[in-house]
Amino acid sequence: MRPLRSILSRIVVLHIIAVAVTTLTISFALTWLLDRAIDNIHDEAMRKQATSIAAHLRAGPDGKPILQLPPEIEAIYSQPYNRYVYAVVDAEGAVLFSSQANRGPVFADWDKSKLSSEEERRGDATISGVSLRKTLNDREYWIQTGENLSNRDALTDDITSGFFREVGWITVPILLVLLVIDIAIFRRALWPLKQASAIAQQIGPTRTDIRLPADDVPLEVKPLMTAVNRALDRLDEGFRVQREFAADAAHELRTPLTVVRTRLELVEDKELVAGLRKDLDGISHLVNQLLEFAEVETAELADDETADLRDICEDVAAFVAPIAIAQKKTVSLTGSELPVLVHGNAEMIRRAVLNLAKNAVEHTAENTIVEFDLATDGTISIKDAGPGIAADEKDAIFQRFWRRDRNRSGSTGLGLSIVRRIAEIHNATLRLDNAPTGGAIFSLAFRRT
Numbered sequence: 043m044r045p046l047r048s049i050l051s052r053i054v055v056l057h058i059i060a061v062a063v064t065t066l067t068i069s070f071a072l073t074w075l076l077d078r079a080i081d082n083i084h085d086e087a088m089r090k091q092a093t094s095i096a097a098h099l100r101a102g103p104d105g106k107p108i109l110q111l112p113p114e115i116e117a118i119y120s121q122p123y124n125r126y127v128y129a130v131v132d133a134e135g136a137v138l139f140s141s142q143a144n145r146g147p148v149f150a151d152w153d154k155s156k157l158s159s160e161e162e163r164r165g166d167a168t169i170s171g172v173s174l175r176k177t178l179n180d181r182e183y184w185i186q187t188g189e190n191l192s193n194r195d196a197l198t199d200d201i202t203s204g205f206f207r208e209v210g211w212i213t214v215p216i217l218l219v220l221l222v223i224d225i226a227i228f229r230r231a232l233w234p235l236k237q238a239s240a241i242a243q244q245i246g247p248t249r250t251d252i253r254l255p256a257d258d259v260p261l262e263v264k265p266l267m268t269a270v271n272r273a274l275d276r277l278d279e280g281f282r283v284q285r286e287f288a289a290d291a292a293h294e295l296r297t298p299l300t301v302v303r304t305r306l307e308l309v310e311d312k313e314l315v316a317g318l319r320k321d322l323d324g325i326s327h328l329v330n331q332l333l334e335f336a337e338v339e340t341a342e343l344a345d346d347e348t349a350d351l352r353d354i355c356e357d358v359a360a361f362v363a364p365i366a367i368a369q370k371k372t373v374s375l376t377g378s379e380l381p382v383l384v385h386g387n388a389e390m391i392r393r394a395v396l397n398l399a400k401n402a403v404e405h406t407a408e409n410t411i412v413e414f415d416l417a418t419d420g421t422i423s424i425k426d427a428g429p430g431i432a433a434d435e436k437d438a439i440f441q442r443f444w445r446r447d448r449n450r451s452g453s454t455g456l457g458l459s460i461v462r463r464i465a466e467i468h469n470a471t472l473r474l475d476n477a478p479t480g481g482a483i484f485s486l487a488f489r490r491t
C-alpha cells in the first residue's frame with residue numbers, strides 16, 4: 043500500500059485510529075468502574091439487610107430465637123423472582139427462618155466468621171450476599187442475606203450497554219469536531235508553505251534575488267527554508283560571477299579593438315585596410331551585442347519608470363533612415379502623433395526597437411518601405427517587405443546566435459534575443475506575423491501608464 047503523502051490525510055487517519063482506541067478504552071474502563079461501583083453498592087446493601095434482620099432476631103422466653111420482621115423489611119423479600127433472599131441458620135446448618143419457598147439456607151456452605159461475603163451458584167443463577175454472625179444466649183446464629191444476580195444482571199446490563207451506546211455516540215461528534223479543528227489548524231500552519239511555493243515559482247535565471255519567507259513558516263520547516271535560501275544565495279553568487287564575466291569580457295575586448303583600428307591607419311595597402319576594417323566592424327558589432335545582451339540579462343525595471351514611445355519611434359526612425367536610404371530603401375512612421383506614455387525604460391525600449399528596425403531595413407527589398415506604426419494603446423509595429431519568417435523559423439529566430447545565413451557579415455544572431463528579454467522585463471507582448479503582401483511584422487505591445 044502506498045503511504046499517505048499528504049500530512050492532512052495522515053492526520054485524519056491517525057485521528058480516527060486514536061479516537062477509536064480512546065473510545066474503546068474509555069468505554070471498557072468506565073464499564074469496569076461501573077461494575078465495581080455496582081458490586082460495592084450490592085455488598086453494602088447485603089450487609090445492611092443482614093444487620094437489620096439481626097436487629098430483629100432475639101431470644102424467646104424458651105431461649106429459642108424469634109424473628110419478627112417489620113412489614114417494610116418483609117416486603118423486600120416478597121419481590122417477584124425472589125430477587126432478595128434471607129435465612130437464619132444455626133451452627134449445625136439447621137435453617138430456623140428463611141424467605142425462600144423451600145425454607146432452605148441462602149448459602150449451604152458458609153464461612154462462620156463474624157461477617158463474610160458469600161456466593162453460591164444455583165443452576166444458572168448466582169446468589170451473592172453476606173453472612174453475619176449473631177450470638178443469642180451463648181449460641182451462635184448466622185443471618186444470611188443474598189441477591190439473585192441473574193435478576194440484577196439484567197438491570198446492570200441495561201445500564202452498562204446503554205452507557206456503552208451513549209459513550210460511543212458522544213465520541214462521534216467529538217471526533218468530527220476534533221478533526222475539523224485539527225484540519226483548520228494544519229491548513230493554517232501549512233498556509234505559509236503555499237505562499238512560499240508561489241514565491242519559489244518566480245525564481246529563475248533572471249530573478250535570482252528572490253528568497254523564501256523563512257520567518258512566517260512553522261518552526262519545523264524553518265531550517266529547510268533557511269537552507270534553501272542559503273543555496274539560492276550561492277547560486278545567485280555563481281550567476282552574478284558568470285554574468286559579470288560575460289559583460290567584463292565584452293568590455294575588455296573593446297580596448298584592443300580600438301588599438302587594432304588605430305594601427306590599421308599605418309597600413310599602406312588601402313584595399314587590405316578596407317577588408318580588415320569590415321572584419322573589425324563585424325567583431326565590434328558582436329562585442330557590442332554581447333555587452334548589451336549581458337546588460338539586459340540582469341536589468342530590472344523600476345516601478346516608476348515611464349517612456350514615451352512616440353519619442354523613441356521618431357528617434358529610431360531618424361537613426362535608421364540614412365542607413366535605409368544608402369541601401370535604396372525608405373522608412374515611414376505612422377500612427378499616434380501625440381506622446382504615448384508606457385511603463386518602461388526608454389533606453390531599453392530604444393534598443394529593442396532599434397534591433398527590430400535594423401533587421402527590417404536589412405531584410406526589406408530594395409525600393410520598398412519599412413513601415414513603423416505606433417498605436418495609441420502602446421503597440422509599436424515594424425513591417426518590412428522582405429522574405430518574411432517561415433513558420434518553422436518562428437521560434438528559432440529568437441534564440442541566441444541563431445541566424446539564417448551564418449556567412450552574412452555583421453550578423454550575430456543576438457538582436458532578437460535582446461528584444462525578447464527587453465519585452466520580458468517590461469511584461470510586453472512580442473509578436474511576429476507575416477504580412478499578406480510578404481515581409482515580416484514584428485510588434486511590441488507595452489502597458490500604458
Ligand SMILES: Nc1ncnc2c1ncn2[C@@H]1O[C@H](COP(=O)(O)OP(=O)(O)OP(=O)(O)O)[C@@H](O)[C@H]1O
Binds near residue numbers: 452
Ligand atoms: N525582418 C526580418 N525578416 C527576415 N528575417 C529576419 C528578420 N529579422 C531577423 N531575421 C532573421 O533572424 C535572424 C536573427 O535575427 P537577430 O536580430 O537575432 O540577429 P541578427 O540580425 O542576425 O544579428 P544582430 O541583430 O546582432 O545584428 C537573422 O539573422 C535573420 O536571419
Ligand SMILES: [Mg+2]
Binds near residue numbers: 401456458
Ligand atoms: Mg538583428
